[in-house]
Amino acid sequence: MPDLVPSLLAALGAPGHTDVLGLPERDAYCLLLVDGLGWQALRGAPASAPFLMSLPGRAVTAPVPSTTATSITSLGTGLPPGRHGVVGYTSRIPGRTALLNALDWDPTVDPERYQPYPTLFARAGLEGVTASVVSRRAFARSGLTRVSLSGARYTGADTAGERIAAVVGALERSAGRPSLVYAYESDLDTTGHRHGVASDAWRHQLRAVDVLVEQLVDALPPGCGLMVTGDHGMVDAGPDDQVDVESVPGLLDGVALIGGEPRFRQVYTRLGAESDVAARWSRALAGRAVVRTRDQAVEDGWFGSVEQRVRERIGDVLVACTGRTVLLVPSVWPREARMRGHHGSLTSAEMLVPCLVG
Numbered sequence: 092m093p094d095l096v097p098s099l100l101a102a103l104g105a106p107g108h109t110d111v112l113g114l115p116e117r118d119a120y121c122l123l124l125v126d127g128l129g130w131q132a133l134r135g136a137p138a139s140a141p142f143l144m145s146l147p148g149r150a151v152t153a154p155v156p157s158t159t160a161t162s163i164t165s166l167g168t169g170l171p172p173g174r175h176g177v178v179g180y181t182s183r184i185p186g187r188t189a190l191l192n193a194l195d196w197d198p199t200v201d202p203e204r205y206q207p208y209p210t211l212f213a214r215a216g217l218e219g220v221t222a223s224v225v226s227r228r229a230f231a232r233s234g235l236t237r238v239s240l241s242g243a244r245y246t247g248a249d250t251a252g253e254r255i256a257a258v259v260g261a262l263e264r265s266a267g268r269p270s271l272v273y274a275y276e277s278d279l280d281t282t283g284h285r286h287g288v289a290s291d292a293w294r295h296q297l298r299a300v301d302v303l304v305e306q307l308v309d310a311l312p313p314g315c316g317l318m319v320t321g322d323h324g325m326v327d328a329g330p331d332d333q334v335d336v337e338s339v340p341g342l343l344d345g346v347a348l349i350g351g352e353p354r355f356r357q358v359y360t361r362l363g364a365e366s367d368v369a370a371r372w373s374r375a376l377a378g379r380a381v382v383r384t385r386d387q388a389v390e391d392g393w394f395g396s397v398e399q400r401v402r403e404r405i406g407d408v409l410v411a412c413t414g415r416t417v418l419l420v421p422s423v424w425p426r427e428a429r430m431r432g433h434h435g436s437l438t439s440a441e442m443l444v445p446c447l448v449g
Contacts, residue, residue: 092153092162093169095122095320095446096211096271102316103269105218114448118314119262119270123307124166125300126159127280127434129324130443132288132297139297142305143319148447153323155393156180156355156411157434157441159280160193160235162322167210167239167273171395175206177238178394178404180435181350183359185403190350196234206238212273213242221265225257226275240273251276251303259310266312274307276300287327287431308449321444325432326354332415337422339375344368350406353417353427355435357406365407372410379416381437383409393437411436 094111099120101110130150137144154165154172156179164170164177172178181190184200191197191205212222224240228247236245248257254274261272279296286292308317336342336349336356345364351357360368365384373382388409389397397405410418417433434441 092151093165093171095166097169099271099318100211100215100220103220103271105215105220107218115316117316120316120318121258121272121274121311122318123274123276123304125279125319125321126277127283127323127325128321128445129440130445131440132324133445136294136297139294140301142301143447146447146449148445150443151446153442153444155437156351157323157436158352159322163235164206164239167212168208169211170208173394173397173401175208176401176404177206178401179350179357180352182357182404183348183350188348190348193235202234202237210240210242212240215271216242219269221268221270223261223272225254225261225272243273255307255310258307262312262315276303283325283432284430288325289327317449319445319447323434324441324443325434326415326438326440327431328415328417328433333417333419333428335419335421337420341371342375349420352435353419354412354433356410356418358408358410360407369408372408376410380413381411385409
């Protein structure tokens, strides 16, 4: 995923980037990210996505954890989580016993200090490429937007029709100059969380995305290419797949804070308790999760190269669910028990996303 925008910029003629995807050269590109669009789920529902299935493409791998905030920041910076530092949906704020929700953000956390690297969109402007973002109005000044997409001209658009019009408008404003427009669509993810990717509701929503993409292609000006990708896939979980970690005897011993999300928990331990906590969680979840200490996960390359300033944000113990297991913390996140679709872990259903080019 970190290679997508550099490849697009190289195909637009921007210096200093390598096109590892072999993209055709274009005057402009639109990059559409469909939240929750996994490669396996897409390939499993061809009747709901005839236009998307007609586009040439391949699967690419999302970063760890396979979650929106981490993936979008890797997309926008070209960096692994261990460098940009957005290491999950919720992760510990350094120096505090509190979690940063990367989607809602915390007004006491400065986004520019939290993620100090320039985004690829900011660099694009210095390299002769006009960069634009089309996404929901509510996200315009969010912390996540500032760490992942800053430097681009932002246009708020809340409906499919508004998004298409805004993409075309951005391309028209930059006519005669290389242009990259990033657009974001979130309704598929919302539907997947509520109903699951095996549901009729999800397949109908995928069909709506398919129509959106076809309409977008019809509206793009000559010389503009399109790339469609996702940020993660999903796994459906039912009541029998749920583990209430607060109800398992001894599982919270030595635990100071639990972050992450149901498929990928980041457990922050009390001083000196890391090994004991990892051993207890490993025994309790044998056959249902992969448990690693932070040092083991970093050594295994889960977060890519990890900078020292980022280490404290990562859980002392990482718990990556296998199968359909989800780990619930009802006193903190009661809504998660009502969700059918989940993501964040290391399975191919969650990690593989499409890279389709038209």
